[in-house]
Amino acid sequence: MKNLLEFILNHIVDHPEDVRVEEAETEEGFTYTLFVHQEDMGKVIGKNGRIIQVIRNLAKVRAVKENIRAYVTIAE
Numbered sequence: 001m002k003n004l005l006e007f008i009l010n011h012i013v014d015h016p017e018d019v020r021v022e023e024a025e026t027e028e029g030f031t032y033t034l035f036v037h038q039e040d041m042g043k044v045i046g047k048n049g050r051i052i053q054v055i056r057n058l059a060k061v062r063a064v065k066e067n068i069r070a071y072v073t074i075a076e
Contacts, residue, residue: 001062001070005032008055013040029069032059036074044074 002021010016015037022033034055036044045052056072063070 001030001032001059001066001068004062005034005055005059005072008058009034009036009044012043012051013037014043015040029063029071031071031073034072034074041074 002023005021006019009019009021013019013036018035018037018040020035022035024031024033034044043051044055046054052072052074059070059072
């Protein structure tokens with residue numbers, strides 16, 4: 001899952017060297033925190049949050065395939 005998120009982000013942002021995804025296991029499942037360059041934050045969120053919603057939906061599809069729960073958040 002982490003590799004999928006990094007792959008998607010690397011193709012969206014202008015500063016792929018600053019992309020980092022941290023994985024944390026919780027009682028509910030896995031939480032993936034996305035870190036990107038400050039200038040790329042708008043590109044990752046998208047207009048009205050559409051891009052981040054698509055990323056979250058793709059993560060849900062992958063999570064169902066792996067039989068886990070996945071939550072995607074963006075670091076401020």
